[in-house]
Amino acid sequence: MSEPQLLTAVPTRTPFRRRAIRHPGFVLGGAISLLVLLTAILSLFWTPYPVTELNIAAKLRPFSTTYLLGTDHFGRDILSMLMVGAGNSVLVGIVAVGLGVGVGAPLGLLAAMRPGLISEAVMRASDLAFAFPALLTAVMITAIYGPGTVNSIIAIGIFNVPVFARLTRGVSLSIWQMEYVSAARATGVPPLQIALRHMLPNIASPLIVQATIQFALAILAEAGLSYLGLGTQPPQPSWGKMLHEAQTMLYFAPMLAILPGASIAVTVLGLNLLGDGLRDLLDPKLRGGSKRRLSST
């Protein structure tokens, strides 16, 4: 009975690339994310003006050909600051999510493969971490260990650990029961090899989707911490800090707040669209079928 099913399933699968191009959310989200990433990389090598040099004589300039997006109260070029801010955000996102996946996913796999004490310990620890509001604890961590980019990245990253641990355990549990895993276990394949060769490829899709969402949340969290003065420290610019500085100048220089605010909003929106798109495209239940998960099940 299984053979005809396989045969009919294969022809309905359109290639990933073609389905991706036809998914507007994925295309838009991907384009925004790519733009932010490229800007971030570019900022490492080149910005129109140096961002740590002040030029008070040229402060609060409007948009012009010399200063495309104007200057701030210290005469720094806003475009340059936004570019470096993008680099800062991307760095925080990559490291924080990397930390979450790097620590959380192995823990989740371990919990799925070793039911009992280890599983319980990992899961209850995750519950504990989940019980604290993430941003509040990040504030606490930076308050204790001092404000700064590194500490805020660690604080944000810690909160990604239980997210990925839970997700990994959840999806791994069902795969652990699969016949091919049982077969591998029965033939004596070492657990590490089972985890890497048989389980990881099958849980990669939900992890990737979750990673894009967490990436967006990490950028928001970093902006929040920097806004409170606990994240990136001067003279290094960051979007959150730019927002904070612009706050009292809203009345006469609204662009100083609108530009970093829009950068945060658009980046987070782009990553969310990308995440949603990836979920639609990678979910095996949705391949070639309806877009909505609910209507397909």
Next chain:
Amino acid sequence: MKSKLVAAAFLAATFGIAGTAAAKDTLTLGIGLEPPHLDPTAGAAAAIDEVVYANVFEGLTRIGSDGAVLPALASSWTVSDDGLSYRFTLRDGVAFHDGTSFDSADVLFSLNRAMAEDSTNAQKGLFEPIATVAAPDAKTVVITLKRPTGHFLFNLGWGDAVMVAPESTENNKSAPVGTGPFSFKRWAKGAEISLSRNDAYWGEKAKLSSVSFKIMPDAAASAAALMSGDVDVFPNFGAPELLEQFRADPRFEVMVGTTEGETILSMNHANKALSDIRVRRAISHAIDRQAIIDGAMFGSGTPIGSHFAPHHPAYVDLTGMYPHDPAKAKALLAEAGYANGLKLRLTLPPPSYARRGGEVVAAQLAAVGIQTEIIPVEWAQWLERVFKTTDYDLTIVSHTEPFDIGIYARDKYYFNYTSDRFNKVYADLTEAVEPEKRNALIGEAQKILAEDAVNGFLFELAQNGVWRKGIKGLWANRPVQANDVTGAYWE
């Protein structure tokens, strides 16, 4: 929807008419910092005096809006020819807010309390020259000094020298009882302190029936509170960038006055690099005062070259001693052995003059090869780390006490600066009485500080008052840390 709009318009109109018809006799002031408590004789925080000085508490003398010494609870005084004995005649009919009368016994109590071994007074130095205090009768007090003290009458006008009653001192921190034209009414912690008129006041009674001080640390919220009418006056508005907007608004007046706030880049002389005068001079040359004033304060402030207020008659302009000269700064650093750069910590308290000023200073220092690590701290941390334990290299702070050049003569002050030359001049100054000699010594003291480049002297903080049109009788300047509302009224 339409009816709601009409109703709103109607309401606004009636309130508008009501507002103009009845003369307003209440005032709401905005202050940036909440006082830790309300006893000016037991704390250094300027925020205490900003609420209670002259309003709730009075001393034997007081400081007027121009910085002059005026009679307060002492109606008159005579000074002996040797300058050692002060005979004060107290006013009649003065009572504390709790009904107890004020006489020479209260003066004895207040001064002895401030001078006592276990006194918690933050300015014990003010009382140090006093040898004895005597009360020959209920209306007379005689103070004998150890040595002539030129600014003794001024010192008695400080908030730290106000008169308190033995019956009520214990609760002064939470429910202050003084002799002033306003009595304490209520303190909603974190929000507001209200005072109401003292109808039994000995002098001219206040015109306002009540005054409240709203605590608003956030500049953006302060601006919104002014716009919405929740606050009438900000005696010292924290965000100079918003002044232009208030100037353009017909509902407000912007009063730019002077303060006693010398804003300085304090240096810790216990740091090896900063103990070298060449490094300190290099830093002084690296600093561009005007750029700091323009960049951080939006043009508000007056450059200073030493630790002294420019509006004082004895001021000497020393701003030309270290002109902004990055090349010279680099040369001095190289001479001191820091040709390859120097790394220092720059600890910054919350006010915008420090946080924003710090960014400008950091960029200016970076331009001559001094890398700074900016460490933003809250006030409590600043007091602990910088002021008490002197665990810092550089910091930016405004010293707002009047005539406070004497801090450089103090042992173990947080700069860790010691100079026999300065101590000598200051000792002579405290004993000098004739104005010409005093002014010469004050000038000498300023020069020593500038020559030693003790600190980076940046600018004198301006008092940027934003007042709702129609309020009169407030102080535009700030000769002492006070918001004197005793003469305020609405026109």
